[in-house]
Amino acid sequence: MTSDPAIRLGVAGLGRAFVLTLPSFKADPRVELVACAAPREASREAFLNEFGGSAYASVEELCADPSVEAVYIATPHQMHREHAEAALQAGKHVLVDKPLCVSMIDALAIAETTEKTGRHVIVGPSHSFDLPVLKALELIESGAYGQVRMLHALNYTDFLYRPRRPEELVTDEGGGVVFSQGIHQIDIVRLLGGGMASSLRASAGAWDPQRPTECAYAAHLTFENGAFASLTYSGFAHFDSNEYCGWTGELGHPVDPTGYGGARRALMAVEDHEAEARLKSDRTFGASAALPGGSENEHFGPLIVSCDKADLRLTPQGVWVYGHLEKEFIQVPVGPVPRRGVIDALWAAVRRGCPAIQDARWGAASLEVCHAILTSAREGREVELEHQVPVRRTTQ
Numbered sequence: 001m002t003s004d005p006a007i008r009l010g011v012a013g014l015g016r017a018f019v020l021t022l023p024s025f026k027a028d029p030r031v032e033l034v035a036c037a038a039p040r041e042a043s044r045e046a047f048l049n050e051f052g053g054s055a056y057a058s059v060e061e062l063c064a065d066p067s068v069e070a071v072y073i074a075t076p077h078q079m080h081r082e083h084a085e086a087a088l089q090a091g092k093h094v095l096v097d098k099p100l101c102v103s104m105i106d107a108l109a110i111a112e113t114t115e116k117t118g119r120h121v122i123v124g125p126s127h128s129f130d131l132p133v134l135k136a137l138e139l140i141e142s143g144a145y146g147q148v149r150m151l152h153a154l155n156y157t158d159f160l161y162r163p164r165r166p167e168e169l170v171t172d173e174g175g176g177v178v179f180s181q182g183i184h185q186i187d188i189v190r191l192l193g194g195g196m197a198s199s200l201r202a203s204a205g206a207w208d209p210q211r212p213t214e215c216a217y218a219a220h221l222t223f224e225n226g227a228f229a230s231l232t233y234s235g236f237a238h239f240d241s242n243e244y245c246g247w248t249g250e251l252g253h254p255v256d257p258t259g260y261g262g263a264r265r266a267l268m269a270v271e272d273h274e275a276e277a278r279l280k281s282d283r284t285f286g287a288s289a290a291l292p293g294g295s296e297n298e299h300f301g302p303l304i305v306s307c308d309k310a311d312l313r314l315t316p317q318g319v320w321v322y323g324h325l326e327k328e329f330i331q332v333p334v335g336p337v338p339r340r341g342v343i344d345a346l347w348a349a350v351r352r353g354c355p356a357i358q359d360a361r362w363g364a365a366s367l368e369v370c371h372a373i374l375t376s377a378r379e380g381r382e383v384e385l386e387h388q389v390p391v392r393r394t395t396q
């Protein structure tokens, strides 16, 4: 254990993302929640009741608080640039939830501000911080299995039918599955494929006129090193690929297969978009019921990485290694901090000065792939990628 003091974290936005990451903050002594910014008074009060510290109505006030060292930005993604730049310019380090932002102009601007201010930006949580993904990266980097040749990632969820704010159903405002969900898959595949994607061809579907944004895509991604990847995602709430993961859900929690159709059924009981947004805010901090307890690692659907000498298959429990003649299972135990990979990266950046792999340039590169999926699908052509960065390791 370290004798360094906990990172004094301020939180911007006390919605669903904060609820999902909070168990990790609470379980990890390396983080102390000292302040928040939230427009809703009820959320601010709930924060003060639970953590003390200070609660502000605006992100600017939060950033002016000298007790805050780093800001976790968990506001809607179209606000990320404004909030990230406010924090950086106030001298704070930034943990910004995925995606980095919506437009490439904003992403590159955040990267420039990061470099000018000399602060650290980490884009996360994202499932690229899941411990089995980090174990697979370690196995690949060991060189024991030769080069990565092919990656296959798929995920079938009910994403589009969970309660949404209206803009979450508008692609240009960052809505749909590509920005919110594709970004996880892209982050993982880029991490294990070496980072330097070169081009992409994709199709995407918006199949429900009531929810007129992308619900699904299939993409073929190539890398400069010759590796290639197939990425498939459906958030259409029919097949649930947790079935392929032993009925372990995204948060590492057990999924009840008898709950089939639950997301669509709950939404059918809602009369209009306002009622739906209210339903979403019922899942916010201070209002939501406890999260299902996760006993396995978080995951983002089945994933197979084919290398020269073995296929690596990631599961919520660890990594299967299928060699030429033998196979073995490498267990990856879950500790008390479900999103430990993210806090490890935050700690390394803030306390040790080691930039995360998933920094602002990395986040911009993954966002570029999201845009490429949409452009390729719209224009029916291959899209070249220009803002890619490699997996950059720094030592602690």
Ligand SMILES: NC(=O)c1ccc[n+]([C@@H]2O[C@H](COP(=O)([O-])OP(=O)(O)OC[C@H]3O[C@@H](n4cnc5c(N)ncnc54)[C@H](O)[C@@H]3O)[C@@H](O)[C@H]2O)c1
Pocket (backbone or CB within 6 Å): 012, 013, 014, 015, 016, 017, 018, 020, 037, 038, 039, 040, 057, 058, 059, 074, 075, 076, 077, 079, 097, 098, 099, 124, 125, 126, 165, 180, 280, 284
């Ligand atoms: N990593 C994850 O597990 C995960 C899960 C869900 C969402 N997300 C990401 O988190 C971000 C937020 O999504 P969400 O689903 O939590 O949305 P949400 O609507 O549940 O929460 C957003 C919160 O931001 C607050 N907010 C709005 N404007 C604000 C402002 N100016 N200052 C401070 N707070 C403000 C809202 O009141 C709300 O509580 C998105 O970028 C999304 O992609 C990440």
